[in-house]
Amino acid sequence: MAKSSASYTTSVPGVTGYDTARSGRLYMAQWVQPLANGYKKHCKKRGFATIRDAAAYKRKMEEANDRGVGIDPAASRITISQLSEEWLDMRKSVVKTRTWESEESHHRVHIVPYWGDTTIGSIRFSAIQAWVAELTGEGLAPKTVHNVYADFAALIRYALRDRLITVNPCDGIKLPKIPPREMVCLTPEELGRLADASGYYKPYILTLGTCGLRDGEARALRVRNIDFDKRRIAVESTFERTNTEGWIENPPKTWERRDVAVPAVTIDALRELCADKAPDDFVFRQPNGEMMPQQKRAHVAKKEGAFQWFGRAIVDSGVPSLRIHDLRHTTASIAISAGANVKAVQKLLGHKDAKETLNTYASLFERDLDEVADRMNAAMTTPPTPAPSRESMRKE
Incomplete structure (x- = not known):
């Protein structure tokens, strides 16, 4: 998009206008993004048709920062493959060996082959739901689907806590019902x-x-x-x-x-x-x-x-x-x-x-x-023991 070098201030702080050859005057929102490492990044987004739209977007990003959910746009382009490797390296030192082996197997066999090149910021609820349906369609037992999904959801929560994404796309995912396992109890x-x-x-x-x-x-x-x-x-x-x-x-x-x-x-x-x-x-x-x-x-x-x-x-x-x-x-x-x-x-x-x-x-x-x-009924229906009479108490 061709732009002139001139920019125009507006009545809204952080919103500036600029002229384009094709679309005429557009507006740009600018805000400061705090990063997880303590530094700050100056961010901007162009292409708004009105001052109101640019101001609304700027306000939305600042509110996200206030809630602690603001993200670095570059961070959301990390792939699941990269994040999986980082996650497993971290988990190896905090969980038992058998637990880590199970998680590593799920990532290696089911998560990375499907999601590996997908960026964390581009994952949508509908794509996750479709993946769960595909796992079920491949014949995996419902319990296995639950376990694989749990490890994937843990990876997504890790990205959320690290402020790589602002919302959790796993919220509301429907999983196959696990049939009750027969419990054998001996007498x-x-x-x-x-x-x-x-x-x-x-x-x-x-x-x-x-x-x-x-x-x-x-x-x-x-x-x-x-x-x-x-x-x-x-x-x-x-x-x-x-x-x-x-x-x-x-x-x-x-x-x-x-x-x-x-x-x-x-x-x-x-x-x-x-x-x-x-x-x-x-x-x-x-x-x-x-x-x-x-x-x-x-x-x-x-x-x-x-x-x-x-x-x-x-x-x-x-x-x-x-x-x-x-x-x-x-x-x-x-x-x-x-x-x-x-x-x-x-x-x-x-x-x-x-x-x-x-x-x-x-x-x-x-x-x-x-x-x-039955025990309560017996207690309620058992005739009460009669209280001793005054005459018998005097004799004693």
């Missing part, structure tokens, strides 16, 4: 049968099924973490299997140490298992002292002493098919049936808050509502 009698069928690993099954430890937490349990007299287990760490480093020991999932009460039947089994172990020895290992392989219910061993013993124990005990993690649900089920409230179950399982406990085990608490109602 106390079934848990006992499974433990008996597990032979050498009976204490392991009882610990997961009555104390609610995660598999990784049980693997990290040392003899010194068990107080046999007080019947307490101190959960201080967990083992996680990574693709790059094998098994590594980390703090528990919520990064908080917790103490767990242990039923007598479980503490007796643990006492026998740990009789010849030193305080720093791991409690649960194979008979040869090596780390237990991860157990899968579909692997049914055909002989005694096989690495995959869990599937055989399920078959031999006749209990419903379940995962190792379902033993943690079994703990919750038994505790709730025994009258434990939400806060007690939360502390037992090491959940971050009671909301997580309720969301996971709402159906188990609802199952006991009938029993609560």
Whole structure:
């Protein structure tokens, strides 16, 4: 667009006029943009037909600055590929290895191939919604779509906090519904049968099924973490299997140490298992002292002493098919049936808050509502004990 060198002041500060050969007089808005590094940048935008339009745009940008959402126009031209590399480098030092590996995989397989050359400032809500639909159409499980999208949304929030963009295009995105996963909870009698069928690993099954430890937490349990007299287990760490480093020991999932009460039947089994172990020895290992392989219910061993013993124990005990993690649900089920409230179950399982406990085990608490109602009814209908008469009180 051809422009004359002359500019004209207007009655509005920050708005100037200029003449063009094709469109006549137009107006330009100018404002100061604070940058994230503490410096300021003088910005301008040309092409407004009226003083009012230029002034409105200038006011909009200044209001964005006041809210702390102003951006450097050049910054919004950073590509997702560049931002992904920066994000993953930062995340590597603040999350556990297994978490980082999962995020890196999502970026490498799903996010960067699709969005890599797209600038952060050009991403629109409709494009994200279309991408989610494409992931679903490719046959990814709804849970996987949720996980991939969560990592992408975290990248967008990172850009928002770094003032690369002014609005979050992820707001309002619709995700596929995750079908409820079947939760298998054994009864106390079934848990006992499974433990008996597990032979050498009976204490392991009882610990997961009555104390609610995660598999990784049980693997990290040392003899010194068990107080046999007080019947307490101190959960201080967990083992996680990574693709790059094998098994590594980390703090528990919520990064908080917790103490767990242990039923007598479980503490007796643990006492026998740990009789010849030193305080720093791991409690649960194979008979040869090596780390237990991860157990899968579909692997049914055909002989005694096989690495995959869990599937055989399920078959031999006749209990419903379940995962190792379902033993943690079994703990919750038994505790709730025994009258434990939400806060007690939360502390037992090491959940971050009671909301997580309720969301996971709402159906188990609802199952006991009938029993609560029956006990309340019994309390209300039981004839009250008659108060002693004055005559009887005088005789006493």
